[in-house]
Amino acid sequence: MxxxxxxxxxxxxxxxxxxxxxxxxxxxxxxxSSGGKSGGDLSGNRDGAMAKYGVGDQFKATSPLTFSIxxxxxxxxxxxxxxxxxxxxxxxxxxxxxxxxxxxxxxxxKRSVMVGAGxxxxxxxxxYHPAEEAYIASGAILPVSDYLDLMPNFKDKVAKWNLxxxxxxxxxxxxxxxxxxxxxxxxxxxxxIAVRTDILQKLNIAVPQTWDDVHAMLRTMxxxxxxQYPLSDRWSSPGPGPGANRLMATLGDAYGTWAGWNYQHSWxxxxxxxFVYTGAMDQYKQVLQYLNTLVSEKLMDPESLTQTxxxxxxxxxxxQTFVISTNAQEVINTLRKDIxxxxxxxxxxxxxxxxxxxxxxxxxxxxxxxxxxAKARNxxxxxxxxxxxxxxxxSDAGELFAKWGIEGTTxxxxxxxxxxxxxxxxxxxxxNPSGTQNLQVKYGFFNGVFAYGGSTKLLDSQFPPEExxxxxxxxxxxTLPLPPPHPLSADQREQATLWETNLLDYVDQxxxxxxxxxxxxxxxxxxxxxxxxxxxxxxxxLINQAYQSYKQKHG
Amino acid sequence: xxxxxxxxxxxxxxAPPAWVRIKPSRGYRVFQVVNAVILIGVxxxxxYPFVNILAQSFSSExxxxxxxxxxxxxxxxxxxxxxxxxxxxFWTNYRNTVxxxxxxxxxxxxxxxxxxxxxxxxxxxxRSVLIGIxxxxxxxxxxxxxxxxxxxxxxxxxxxxxxxxxxxxxxFNLLVMKAFFESxxxxxxxxxxxxxxxxxxILWRIVLPLSKAVIATMILFYAVSFWNSWxxxxxxxxxxxxxxxxxxxxxxxxxxxxxxxxxxxxxSDTSLQVxxxxxxxxxxxxxxxxxxxxxxxxxxxxxxxxxxxVKG
Numbered sequence: 001m002x003x004x005x006x007x008x009x010x011x012x013x014x015x016x017x018x019x020x021x022x023x024x025x026x027x028x029x030x031x032x033s034s035g036g037k038s039g040g041d042l043s044g045n046r047d048g049a050m051a052k053y054g055v056g057d058q059f060k061a062t063s064p065l066t067f068s069i070x071x072x073x074x075x076x077x078x079x080x081x082x083x084x085x086x087x088x089x090x091x092x093x094x095x096x097x098x099x100x101x102x103x104x105x106x107x108x109x110k111r112s113v114m115v116g117a118g119x120x121x122x123x124x125x126x127x128y129h130p131a132e133e134a135y136i137a138s139g140a141i142l143p144v145s146d147y148l149d150l151m152p153n154f155k156d157k158v159a160k161w162n163l164x165x166x167x168x169x170x171x172x173x174x175x176x177x178x179x180x181x182x183x184x185x186x187x188x189x190x191x192x193i194a195v196r197t198d199i200l201q202k203l204n205i206a207v208p209q210t211w212d213d214v215h216a217m218l219r220t221m222x223x224x225x226x227x228q229y230p231l232s233d234r235w236s237s238p239g240p241g242p243g244a245n246r247l248m249a250t251l252g253d254a255y256g257t258w259a260g261w262n263y264q265h266s267w268x269x270x271x272x273x274x275f276v277y278t279g280a281m282d283q284y285k286q287v288l289q290y291l292n293t294l295v296s297e298k299l300m301d302p303e304s305l306t307q308t309x310x311x312x313x314x315x316x317x318x319x320q321t322f323v324i325s326t327n328a329q330e331v332i333n334t335l336r337k338d339i340x341x342x343x344x345x346x347x348x349x350x351x352x353x354x355x356x357x358x359x360x361x362x363x364x365x366x367x368x369x370x371x372x373x374a375k376a377r378n379x380x381x382x383x384x385x386x387x388x389x390x391x392x393x394x395s396d397a398g399e400l401f402a403k404w405g406i407e408g409t410t411x412x413x414x415x416x417x418x419x420x421x422x423x424x425x426x427x428x429x430x431x432n433p434s435g436t437q438n439l440q441v442k443y444g445f446f447n448g449v450f451a452y453g454g455s456t457k458l459l460d461s462q463f464p465p466e467e468x469x470x471x472x473x474x475x476x477x478x479t480l481p482l483p484p485p486h487p488l489s490a491d492q493r494e495q496a497t498l499w500e501t502n503l504l505d506y507v508d509q510x511x512x513x514x515x516x517x518x519x520x521x522x523x524x525x526x527x528x529x530x531x532x533x534x535x536x537x538x539x540x541x542l543i544n545q546a547y548q549s550y551k552q553k554h555g
Numbered sequence: 556x557x558x559x560x561x562x563x564x565x566x567x568x569x570a571p572p573a574w575v576r577i578k579p580s581r582g583y584r585v586f587q588v589v590n591a592v593i594l595i596g597v598x599x600x601x602x603y604p605f606v607n608i609l610a611q612s613f614s615s616e617x618x619x620x621x622x623x624x625x626x627x628x629x630x631x632x633x634x635x636x637x638x639x640x641x642x643x644x645f646w647t648n649y650r651n652t653v654x655x656x657x658x659x660x661x662x663x664x665x666x667x668x669x670x671x672x673x674x675x676x677x678x679x680x681x682r683s684v685l686i687g688i689x690x691x692x693x694x695x696x697x698x699x700x701x702x703x704x705x706x707x708x709x710x711x712x713x714x715x716x717x718x719x720x721x722x723x724x725x726x727f728n729l730l731v732m733k734a735f736f737e738s739x740x741x742x743x744x745x746x747x748x749x750x751x752x753x754x755x756x757i758l759w760r761i762v763l764p765l766s767k768a769v770i771a772t773m774i775l776f777y778a779v780s781f782w783n784s785w786x787x788x789x790x791x792x793x794x795x796x797x798x799x800x801x802x803x804x805x806x807x808x809x810x811x812x813x814x815x816x817x818x819x820x821x822x823s824d825t826s827l828q829v830x831x832x833x834x835x836x837x838x839x840x841x842x843x844x845x846x847x848x849x850x851x852x853x854x855x856x857x858x859x860x861x862x863x864x865v866k867g
C-alpha cells in the first residue's frame with residue numbers, strides 16, 4: 001500500500017520544501033529585519049490589490065478574488081456556508097473563501113498534517129503562539145513581519161497601542177515573527193473567583209479586595225458552615241500546573257510570579273536584569289504557602305487539585321461550596337444556572353483580589369492569530385491578500401463587522417459612543433437573552449476564527465452591565481511590562497524542551513505536595529537543590545544567553 | 556461424502572438424555588456462582604454508562620448539572636431530542652455515515668473474501684509472499700503525512716473513496732477468513748470441479764454458501780468499525796457536509812470538555828458549552844442503529860470466529 005510511489009512523492013515534496021527553505025533564507029539574507037521593509041520586489045504580485053490603501057480605507061479587491069482558508073468549526077456554532085458573514089464579506093471586499101472546514105476537536109492535528117504535507121490553505125487562522133514554531137524550519141510558513149508595509153491598520157494599532165513589546169514575544173532567533181496575532185488595546189482580565197453573594201450578605205462579609213480578605217472570608221464561611229469546604233476549585237486540567245491551575249495563575253499574578261496555567265519556567269527579574277527560574281522563586285513559594293494555609297485550615301477542598309470540572313461544578317450546584325474560579329462566560333452559562341434551584345442563591349464574579357503586587361494586572365495583549373503559507377508569496381494576488389487580511393482582522397471597520405455584523409440587521413448604534421445595541425431579535429451570550437436568532441449560529445458573526453482583539457470599547461460592547469462593572473475596576477489597574485524577548489534557536493529549543501519537560505513534572509508534583517501538606521515548606525531549600533539537580537541552572541543560563549545574544553543582534 | 560447440510564456450522568448437537576448427565580461437583584457449583592457474580596459485575600460495568608447516557612438524554616439539563624441522574628431520567632422531557640433532530644447538519648452527517656458504512660463494508664467484504672480465498676489455497680505459487688505483504692501492513696505503515704500526501708495526490712480527498720480504499724482490507728479479518736476457508740474440506744471443491752464448476756463458480760456456489768457464519772461475522776466487524784471511525788473522514792474531508800456523524804459527535808463532546816487542545820483559557824473565543832443533554836441525545840441516536848444489528852448477527856458471531864480459530 002505504501003510502496004515506491006509514496007516514496008517518490010515524498011522526496012519531491014522534500015525537494016520542494018528545501019527549495020522553499022532556500023528561498024526563505026535568500027529573503028532573510030537581504031533583510032534588515034527591522035520589520036516591514038524587506039519583503040522583496042512585489043510588483044508581480046499586485047493583481048486585485050488596491051493602489052492606495054491606508055488606515056480607515058474600505059478594502060475592496062479590484063477584481064473578484066478567492067483565497068483558501070482553514071476554518072475552525074465550533075460545536076457551539078457549527079460552520080454553515082449560508083451565514084450572512086460570507087455573503088456580506090464578499091459584497092464588501094470582493095473576496096470569497098474556499099474553506100477547509102476542520103472540527104475544533106482536532107484542529108491542531110489537521111493543521112499539522114496539512115502544513116506538513118505542503119497542502120495547507122493559504123490563510124491559516126486560529127494558531128496560538130508558539131504552535132507556529134513547529135513549521136518554521138520547513139519553510140512552509142511566511143515570515144509575516146517582513147510584509148507589514150502592506151498592512152497599514154496593523155502597523156497603526158501597534159504604534160497607537162504601544163504593542164511593540166508584546167510583538168517582541170513572538171520573535172524567533174532570526175528577529176522575525178511568523179504569526180499575525182490578534183491585537184488587544186489593553187490586557188483583558190477575564191478570570192477571577194466567583195462567590196456566592198447571598199452567603200456574603202447573610203454572614204455580613206464585605207466583598208474581598210485582597211487575598212488576605214479572601215482568607216478571612218473563607219474563615220467566616222467555615223465558622224458558619226463547619227462541615228463544608230467553602231472553596232472547591234476546578235480547572236485542574238489541562239496543565240501546566242499541579243491542579244486548580246486557574247486559581248494558581250491568579251495568585252501568581254498577585255504575588256509576581258508565573259504559576260498554574262500561566263506557568264513559564266523563566267521569570268524576568270527587572271531589577272537584576274536577568275531571568276530567574278520561576279519554580280524556585282520566593283514569590284512562587286508564597287503562592288504555595290497561601291494555598292497550603294487554606295488546605296490546612298480546611299478552607300479549601302484538597303480535591304481541588306485533582307477533581308474534574310464536573311465534580312467541582314456538582315459540589316457548587318449542590319450548595320456544598322461557595323467559592324470557585326470562573327470567567328465571565330462561566331458565571332452566566334454555568335454557575336448561575338447551577339444554583340438556580342437553591343432559593344435566594346446569587347453569584348457574582350468579584351474583581352481579581354490583590355496581593356503584594358498591588359493594583360496591577362499581568363497578561364498578554366496579543367491573541368491567537370493567522371499564519372500564511374509561504375507559497376502565497378508567489379501568488380499574483382499576494383498584495384491584495386495582505387491588504388484583505390489587514391482589513392478584516394485589524395481595521396476598526398473589519399473588527400466591528402466580524403464581531404457584530406451588519407448595522408441595521410444584526411445591531412444598531414455605535415460602539416464608540418456607547419449606543420451599541422444588538423437588534424431586538426438577535427441574541428449573543430448574555431446580551432438580549434430574549435432574542436430568538438443567535439448571532440453566531442444564525443449569522444456567523446462573532447466567530448472565533450475572525451472576531452477577537454480590538455479596542456477596549458469594542459470589547460466592552462460585548463459585556464452585560466455586571467461584567468462591565470468588573471471590567472471598569474480592572475481597567476483602572478496598571479499593566480505590568482512583559483519580559484524582554486529571548487528567542488531560542490532550533491537546537492537550543494530542543495535542549496530546553498527536554499529540560500522543561502522534566503522540570504515541569506517535578507515542579508507540579510512537588511507543588512501539589514507542598515500545597516496539600518504532604519511535604520512541609522521547611523524543606524523548600526532542599527527542593528530548590530533538587531531543581532538544580534534537574535538542570536534548572538543550565539536552563540536559566542540558556543535563556544539568559546539567548547536574551548543577551550538577541551539584545552546584541554537586534555537591540 | 557459429507558453433505559453440505561452436515562457441514563453447516565451452528566447446528567446444535569441433540570441434548571443428551573437425562574440419565575447421561577453427571578451431577579455437578581461441589582467445586583463446579585462454586586465456580587458457577589463465582590463466574591456468575593463476576594460476569595454480572597462485567598455486565599453492570601458495561602451497561603451502566605449506556606443506561607446512564609440514555610437516562611441523561613431524557614433528563615433536564617439542570618438535573619444533569621447537579622449530578623442527580625443515574626439510571627432513571629430526572630425532569631423527563633423530549634425537548635432535547637426535538638432540538639437535535641431539527642439540526643440539519645446532524646442528519647446530513649448521519650446520512651453520510653450510513654452511506655460510508657454500507658459502501659465501505661460492501662467493498663471490504665468483496666476484497667477481503669477474494670484475498671482470503673486465494674490465500675487459503677496451499678498450492679498457490681507465491682502464497683507466502685502475498686501473506687507477507689498483508690502481515691507487513693499490520694506492523695508497519697507509511698505514517699500520517701505520507702498517507703495524507705498519497706491520498707491527496709490520488710485525488711481521493713473529499714470523496715467517499717478516501718475513507719473506503721485505504722481501510723478496505725483489515726488484516727486481522729483477512730487472517731480469520733483465511734483460516735475459515737482452509738478448514739473447509741478440499742474434497743468438496745474437487746468434486747465441484749469434476750462436476751464442471753469454474754474457480755469462480757466454486758467460490759460463489761460452494762464455498763460462500765458454506766461460509767455464512769464467517770461472512771456475517773466479518774460484516775459485523777467491518778460495519779461496526781466503519782460506523783465508529785472518524786479519523787480518515789476528519790483527515791480527508793474538508794467540508795462539513797461530508798463529515799460522518801462521528802466527527803460531528805466528537806466535536807460536540809470535545810467542545811464541552813475542552814479536550815481540543817485549544818488554549819481556551821487565554822482565548823476570547825468563548826468556548827460554548829454544549830449542553831450535556833444534547834451530547835447524550837446525540838450519542839444515543841448515533842449508537843442505536845449499529846446496536847440494533849447485533850441481535851440479528853449475534854447467532855453467527857460466536858460460531859463464525861470460533862470455527863476459524865479451532866479448525867484452523
